[in-house]
Amino acid sequence: MAQGDVIFFDQALVDALEGVHNLETDTIKVGLTDGSVTTPSATTADPRWGAGGTVDFSAEEVTPGGNYAAGGATPAAPEVTLTGGLAQFDAGDVSWAQDPSNPTDATWAVIYNDTAAGKNALGFVDLGGAFDMTTGDLSIAWNANGIARLDQA
Numbered sequence: 373m374a375q376g377d378v379i380f381f382d383q384a385l386v387d388a389l390e391g392v393h394n395l396e397t398d399t400i401k402v403g404l405t406d407g408s409v410t411t412p413s414a415t416t417a418d419p420r421w422g423a424g425g426t427v428d429f430s431a432e433e434v435t436p437g438g439n440y441a442a443g444g445a446t447p448a449a450p451e452v453t454l455t456g457g458l459a460q461f462d463a464g465d466v467s468w469a470q471d472p473s474n475p476t477d478a479t480w481a482v483i484y485n486d487t488a489a490g491k492n493a494l495g496f497v498d499l500g501g502a503f504d505m506t507t508g509d510l511s512i513a514w515n516a517n518g519i520a521r522l523d524q525a
Contacts, residue, residue, distance in 0.1 A: 375500035376512075378483070378519055379412070381419050384494045393494070395461045396452050398487035400494070402466050402512065403444030405432040407479030412496040419493035421484035429482045429493060438471030440478075440505065443486070447514075462518035467511035474505035481512055483519075495520075 387393055403421055409432055410416070418425035421443075436442040448464035466481075468474065481497040503510055 375498050378495055378497055378514070379414050380495035380520060381412075381416055381493055382414050383416070383418055384492070387488075387492050387494075392488050392490075392492050393485050394487075396450055398485050399446060400450055400463065401444045401446050401484055401486045402497075403430065403482050403484065404434045404440065404475065404478040404499075404510075405429050405480045405482055406434050406475075406477040406502070408432055412480055412482065416493075419482075421482060421486070421491040421493055424490040425492070427493075429480075429484070430491075434475035434478050437475065438473035438505065439468045440475055444481075446486075457524040459522040460518040461520045462514060465511060465513045467509060468505055470505065470507065470509050472506050476504040476506055477502045478505055478510060479503070 410427055416427050419427045421430045422428060445466040447466050450463035453460050479499055479502050481499060482493055483495045484491055484493040497512055
């Protein structure tokens with residue numbers, strides 16, 4: 373996994389097929405963690421942003437402050453499109469402007485479904501180590517091909 377890659381949890385694929393996620397109408401959020409306890413991986417068992425699963429990433433959320441609010445940011449305009457057997461999920465990029473009261477230890481960005489009763493996590497982005505948001509803006513720009521794609525090929 374390289375810095376900036378979006379990695380989906382294996383459990384998110386099961387959750388999608390079981391109807392846990394509607395990526396167009398549910399509130400999808402991106403929360404930041406400090407990585408003090410858990411290093412996320414695709415195989416992380418039952419990841420959540422809250423209690424109820426095996427791993428609760430909200431327990432490792434960076435300390436809210438400055439331009440970072442508890443729970444993270446909500447990417448704008450989520451949409452799912454279908455073109456010739458290729459389904460794509462995309463939404464607006466997320467960013468937090470530099471602020472002297474921002475967190476100083478953002479290590480992982482966890483994508484989760486705030487609408488789902490269990491706040492099931494979808495995936496994560498490796499920020500490349502502890503990022504000090506007091507010294508610069510933190511921006512996550514999704515790939516031009518979207519956040520995720522499913523292809524019948």
